[in-house]
Amino acid sequence: MFGCKGCFGFAKRTRALALALVTAGVLSAAGCTPGVKDAYSLTDRIPALTDADSSSHYAKGFSSDLCVISDEASFDPEFATSEAAVLFDISDKEVLYSKNAFEQLYPASITKVMTALVAIKYGDLKGRVLVTEDAVVTESGATLCGIQPGDTLTLEQLLYGLMLPSGNDAGAAIAVHMAGSIDGFADMMNEEAAALGATGTHFTNPHGLNDPNHYTTAYDLYLIFNEALNYPIFRQIIGTKAYTANYHDRNSQPVSKTWKGGNWFMTGERKTPEGLTVFGGKTGTTQAAGYCLIMGTRGPDDKEYISVVLKADSRPHLYDNMGNIISEIVK
Numbered sequence: 001m002f003g004c005k006g007c008f009g010f011a012k013r014t015r016a017l018a019l020a021l022v023t024a025g026v027l028s029a030a031g032c033t034p035g036v037k038d039a040y041s042l043t044d045r046i047p048a049l050t051d052a053d054s055s056s057h058y059a060k061g062f063s064s065d066l067c068v069i070s071d072e073a074s075f076d077p078e079f080a081t082s083e084a085a086v087l088f089d090i091s092d093k094e095v096l097y098s099k100n101a102f103e104q105l106y107p108a109s110i111t112k113v114m115t116a117l118v119a120i121k122y123g124d125l126k127g128r129v130l131v132t133e134d135a136v137v138t139e140s141g142a143t144l145c146g147i148q149p150g151d152t153l154t155l156e157q158l159l160y161g162l163m164l165p166s167g168n169d170a171g172a173a174i175a176v177h178m179a180g181s182i183d184g185f186a187d188m189m190n191e192e193a194a195a196l197g198a199t200g201t202h203f204t205n206p207h208g209l210n211d212p213n214h215y216t217t218a219y220d221l222y223l224i225f226n227e228a229l230n231y232p233i234f235r236q237i238i239g240t241k242a243y244t245a246n247y248h249d250r251n252s253q254p255v256s257k258t259w260k261g262g263n264w265f266m267t268g269e270r271k272t273p274e275g276l277t278v279f280g281g282k283t284g285t286t287q288a289a290g291y292c293l294i295m296g297t298r299g300p301d302d303k304e305y306i307s308v309v310l311k312a313d314s315r316p317h318l319y320d321n322m323g324n325i326i327s328e329i330v331k
Contacts (some may be wrong), residue, residue, distance in 0.1 A: 075099060080097070090304050135147060164262075
């Protein structure tokens with residue numbers, strides 16, 4: 001269920017490697033091959049397994065570059081009225097606030113962060129995408145960027161349509177282009193989540209429309225967003241307030257659409273706490289998920305922070321919660 005195909009492949013490779021290492025060790029110890037017993041030099045091999053400038057004989061742990069929550073009880077749960085909320089200093093790897101960080105919740109359109117990450121990592125951003133009937137989303141209230149079957153855009157343009165107006169149709173078009181189907185792309189998303197250690201996550205679609213088996217946690221969203229920030233194009237897209245896409249429809253006629261983002265801190269509808277700059281993020285809203293937001297913020301010292309608020313009960317309260325949380329950066 002949680003990226004089974006990728007996990008199966010990883011397990012096979014791990015067992016094969018372990019078997020090879022054990023076999024090599026047995027043969028060496030038994031002296032089965034002349035000259036092999038003393039041929040392996042630990043001191044020569046260690047630099048290849050650890051940092052070259054490190055005197056330690058230990059490889060870096062998986063979480064050495066991550067924020068790790070050790071005592072969530074040390075934070076006031078009433079500080080945030082939303083169901084879950086976190087704030088991480090990703091420059092110094094410190095946890096500044098955490099409430100229900102590991103509770104599995106519906107992420108709504110914050111799902112699209114993972115969709116964008118998979119597309120950026122494994123797709124050709126300049127490649128042309130033919131929009132198919134699979135991109136037609138008819139669910140009531142679903143946000144769309146307005147693409148139509150037969151339209152031809154680049155994958156990069158679709159990412160702007162995905163992240164700024166939160167186009168569910170763009171998410172479906174990306175999924176079918178990259179994996180041949182919504183389900184196939186969801187498998188890719190789950191494999192990527194497993195590789196990042198996002199073990200509380202399971203995706204069934206690329207856009208976040210409601211499904212009982214589509215869920216994640218505030219901490220897992222941090223892991224996904226943190227990985228996505230390693231890609232300059234992702235930073236560029238989430239930091240864009242408006243983008244105009246010029247492409248062609250099924251009749252080769254030119255189409256021009258301008259898409260705008262909906263983060264109130266970036267649109268000016270909500271004032272950012274003094275000394276802070278919001279450099280990007282993603283909103284998400286469904287009836288089941290409530291009001292959700294993930295953001296990247298830069299402090300006065302140029303340190304960077306990731307904050308997540310899940311399941312606030314209204315849009316104003318979503319931004320009240322997020323404003324309170326990121327205010328901790330400058331306290």
